[in-house]
Amino acid sequence: MISLRGLTKRYGGTLAVDDLTFDIQTGRVTGFLGPNGAGKSTTMRMILGLDHPTRGRALIAGRPYADLRRPLRAVGAMLDARAVHPARSGRTHLVAQARANGIPVRRVDEVLETVGLTKAARRPAGTYSLGMSGRLGVAGALLGDPPVLILDEPVNGLDPDGVRWIRRLVRDQAAEGRTVFLSSHLMSEMQLTADHLVIIGRGRLLSDTSMTDFLAAASPASARASVPDPEQRATLVRRLMAIDGVSVETSADGELTVEGSTAAEVGDLAHHCGVRLHGLSDIRVSLEQAYMDLTARSVEYATGGTAERGRQ
Numbered sequence: 001m002i003s004l005r006g007l008t009k010r011y012g013g014t015l016a017v018d019d020l021t022f023d024i025q026t027g028r029v030t031g032f033l034g035p036n037g038a039g040k041s042t043t044m045r046m047i048l049g050l051d052h053p054t055r056g057r058a059l060i061a062g063r064p065y066a067d068l069r070r071p072l073r074a075v076g077a078m079l080d081a082r083a084v085h086p087a088r089s090g091r092t093h094l095v096a097q098a099r100a101n102g103i104p105v106r107r108v109d110e111v112l113e114t115v116g117l118t119k120a121a122r123r124p125a126g127t128y129s130l131g132m133s134g135r136l137g138v139a140g141a142l143l144g145d146p147p148v149l150i151l152d153e154p155v156n157g158l159d160p161d162g163v164r165w166i167r168r169l170v171r172d173q174a175a176e177g178r179t180v181f182l183s184s185h186l187m188s189e190m191q192l193t194a195d196h197l198v199i200i201g202r203g204r205l206l207s208d209t210s211m212t213d214f215l216a217a218a219s220p221a222s223a224r225a226s227v228p229d230p231e232q233r234a235t236l237v238r239r240l241m242a243i244d245g246v247s248v249e250t251s252a253d254g255e256l257t258v259e260g261s262t263a264a265e266v267g268d269l270a271h272h273c274g275v276r277l278h279g280l281s282d283i284r285v286s287l288e289q290a291y292m293d294l295t296a297r298s299v300e301y302a303t304g305g306t307a308e309r310g311r312q
């Protein structure tokens with residue numbers, strides 16, 4: 001587990017991280033979200049002892065990073081995929097890390113295989129594409145087989161196959177009981193990957209909640225269903241419209257969109273009226289929409305509509 005207590009970082013006049021208190025639990029993937037400049041990288045850097053907090057603390061399994069005896073065995077991290085000497089091969093880079101942490105060299109070949117870099121392992125890292133550099137960064141994070149993984153934008157530069165690979169990898173790591181903390185601006189991907197969300201804006205905690213609860217709270221009760229029989233459709237629409245706060249839109253092909261009512265309520269009413277339904281489901285907002293609504297007021301570098309909404 002990772003624990004943050006009152007974690008704060010000030011750079012001159014910039015309050016980059018402002019009094020963050022939350023826990024990142026084991027056995028699940030926690031997504032770390034926030035607009036550009038919100039303080040995600042600074043927070044990760046402080047957890048990893050690369051930046052000193054102005055106030056507060058960050059602990060990994062109860063200890064500050066600096067007190068970990070074999071850090072790579074306790075926590076694996078990828079903050080900047082390009083932070084590798086360009087003339088060194090990927091393999092040489094990992095061997096140096098392994099030796100410094102008492103990790104057997106055979107583990108290097110294992111992780112190179114895991115991330116799909118075996119063929120490119122002996123090429124200078126400077127010749128790697130962004131996606132390959134990301135894979136090397138992930139290999140470094142996995143080297144010590146650590147119980148905690150911290151990955152800053154791991155899908156950056158990856159092709160669709162690589163994106164799915166990262167998703168499966170981090171989900172497997174969490175299923176094995178590890179703590180996985182990762183940031184990304186790709187909301188659709190985060191929705192598929194994370195169990196839990198921590199969202200910050202301008203350095204402050206905006207939300208610390210499960211993905212399910214976050215999406216449910218952002219979704220007003222609404223449902224969609226098809227009614228194949230036109231007479232039954234008219235009956236159901238009439239009955240729904242008679243309920244206070246419920247509105248119904250009917251598409252050209254007979255699909256109903258019901259605002260103000262859940263799928264369960266629509267299904268119960270249809271059953272009561274003897275109406276046959278197809279494809280009944282709740283309408284949930286996407287993570288992207290829920291996130292945009294939450295962060296609209298804390299967007300630092302916004303454009304167009306988002307900035308307008310931020311001022312409301």
Ligand SMILES: Nc1ncnc2c1ncn2[C@@H]1O[C@H](COP(=O)(O)OP(=O)(O)OP(=O)(O)O)[C@@H](O)[C@H]1O
Binds near residue numbers: 043
């Ligand atoms: N070394 C530094 N010196 C001065 N200011 C810094 C430094 N590092 C970060 N900042 C500032 O701290 C704030 C938070 O930056 P940070 O990189 O942590 O945000 P982020 O959420 O990771 O952003 P992004 O999504 O763009 O990567 C920004 O205003 C940034 O300019």
